Amino acid sequence: MGQRPITFLRQVSALCLYPEMLSEPLFPDDAKQRARRLLAVCGGQSVGAYTASPGIKIIRQDVARYIERRDGGIPANPDNIYLSTGASDAVMTMLKLLVSGEGRSRTGVMIPIPQYPLYSAGIAELNAVQVNYYLDEEHCWALDVRELRRALCQARRHCQPRVLCIINPGNPTGQVQSRKCIEDIIKFAWEEQLFLMADEVYQDNVYAEGSEFHSFKKVLFEMGPTYSRVVELVSFHSISKGFMGECGLRGGYMEVVNLDPAVQQQLSKLVSVRLCPPVPGQVLLDVVMNPPKPGEPSYQSFIREKQVVLSDLAHKAQLTQEIFSQVPGIHCNPVQGAMYSFPRIQIPARAVQEAQARGFAPDMFFCLQLLEETGICVVPGSGFGQREGTYHFRMTILPHVEKLRIVLKKLSQFYAKFTQEYS
Template identity: 70%
Template sequence: MNAGLRAVSRSPEPGGATRTIRTQRRFTAAAQRLIPVHCDTGRKPEHTMSQPAVNGVSCPGKVLTLDNMNPNVKRVEYAVRGPIVQRALQIERELKEGAKKPFTEVIKANIGDAHAMGQKPITFFRQVLALCSCPELLEDDKFPEDAKKRARRILAACGGHSIGAYSASQGIECIRQDVARYIERRDGGISSNPDNIYLSTGASDAIVTILKLLVCGEGHNRTGVMISIPQYPLYSAALAELSAVQISYYLDEDNCWGLDVKELKRALNAAKEHCKPRVLCIINPGNPTGQVQSRQCIEDVIRFAKEEHLFLMADEVYQDNVYADGCKFHSFKKVLFEMGPEYSSTVEMASFHSTSKCYMGECGFRGGYMEVINMDPEVKAQLTKLVSVRLCPPVPGQALLDLVVNPPQPDEPSYSSFMKERTEVLATLAEKARLTEEIFNTVPGITCNPVQGAMYTFPRITLPQKAIIKAKDEGYVPDMFYCIRLLEEEGICLVPGSGFGQREGTFHFRMTILPPTDKLKIVLQKIREFHLRFTQEFS
């Protein structure tokens, strides 16, 4: 085991405050030992603005140090790419250099990166993107005519007919129009205004942008933002960076990670003592927990948001990833408008979608959008100004998003192959979701809820008391200790549940279901064998 590695994890407390369970004590110490020496003295520089001369040569200290940098940045944590992932990368380098391990490769099941896990790109999408990137290919007979038509339309909307040009800050107009039409089709004809559509660098960038608009105040008047526990670390990281107050509400693990409005009320009332709650964030289908909310649940959440005068943020990037029988994706916008003008004309909301998930898995292109509803026109002008500072989202990502919201139609030559590829990807994910739940629930000490949607499972693990004591003695959170041991012994990289938040005294890990089916079976079997061995060692 890498003795230098220690984890930071935050555990939610009532009202949304967070506390550090363990720090990266030895990891930080090791990192400090790697600070470059200055002025050839062979000594580590002190954290001061200036230092005395050495041999007559002035040796000023660093302008920017840990002591004087932005303290909010130091509070940011992001477990999905945290210390355990850094160790996984180090192990990969060691394997390449010939180190002997009990395994031949590291399987990184820590992140929802479909293509990195072997999923093939959708052919039509890549054909159009290739044509947009290299317009000379428009003369090539190998490309279908509908792909060429899409490419010509996108290029015509770009400055200089090139996807290398900047676009409008809000996004290319014809693509925003296509997004609005997509939303209308998805939601059964409910109107969508392209002026309310903002294209973005994935959904993450849009989420952080909205939070920037919402966070204000000082002390007891500081903005409080309600996020689910377990949560996707983007939210806690963004709130830390913005110095907002995290209000943690717990999902019900015993009820398939369901959302109960009573828990929302409990969290809200507790938070009112030390902040001003203004925002409610919902992830549906859920990450890391994989649940799909019922229509009734969504209605209850919307009523709660209206009653408590909260801005609603609906993270819906997994909307095509629904697998379980009886489950169906309902967009928050659709339910909002079907509840009538009392809600549809008053509840302020932003919803988010991305090209990175669903059947596409095109994480690297960083395409996404948000739709804002009932936003004050003057605030909307400020939003437009804010996105203008970043010039524009990546234009290739915008082009890809256009294909997602406007895929081949039944009368076009690429339709049958597109539908075949799309159906196969989603069917395979559904099978892997079933397989994951089934195998984990055969392991004594592992309990796994059905993976109803999204791309992850968040099983609960029972750890022997001796293992918990051993972990704490070594400066680890217990489920981090478990995941580190799994990485070192089996080459499987997971994220401990403590990185997402969990109820006190419970332990979990998040694992993506994205590896190819054959490899997923190997991963599940290795975790099974490791868990039994680990439990026996500390029993």
């Protein structure tokens, strides 16, 4: 998509992969210092060696310090932090840990609709039961506890719901849940004895005025010991999103809170099966958690590059919503966070009939026609789940702003042509 990598992240990674460059004047001293510190704790001072299964200890300590800074001083224990091959690996590990039973005692996993398909695929792979709760599109994809309760009560007729998954900021919907909403979710999980899984990989990607990221852990501890000593929580973060976008290097972490010690022992066994996360991903995660500090040689350029990426994304989020909202038949909520818009589209009855005749979902038919005629690839809403009778597509806001303008214009023109053709 043309986003330039953050220089400092790549410098430290390069030095760790090829330590012979530590003598090169091309690299700033703080990048060299970070690389030497990380290489010193690698087996044989090489990123080619296995590490401890939960990840390198000093990196887990750096993650803990990052979480403490983010959450205003609430303590984080490095022993409760597990590094992972991106957040996806950690999500699957936790689902494996939590799924059990047969028949009506089988674990039910509550997931938002629309959802990121990792969850539905993981639930299916583990033979758990998918329990859908619907986000409220008319209120900017907010989460209503009454909907959670409806889904839970209905699911208890055929399974044992044990897990509640939240994606915040949302993928594919781009919403940022309010603090009040998060408090309500925590109270609901406490009342119903549900294990909370908080997917927070887009926590750096918040754009809308008045929107703010609140970590589930911070809100949980600020709600007091009634909740903070009882509610079981795991939260996930990744180097794939944010301002970094280093999805190919596969780095992430999860932090568990209030896990029973015997259960945590089983988690450690599960984690050890995959040996260790990729070490270059661990290295890059550490630099994200422990970035240049004021006064260090790379600080100014790091902050400048980070702010350019995030301000560009904020501009593109607003641009996407503005342009789509001008097109009759397309409804697009504000893109408050993450990296996608998820507009709702009206599809004429004749197009629905044509799609069904060809064996496609109507929004899949629309997306295929769009791809064939314009070369623009978007994902149909049916791939994420949506309310019956509604149609959507997910589109990334990542392209360079001038390219994005062209994409949005072509897409809008195609939609007008498509609806006229099938009207």
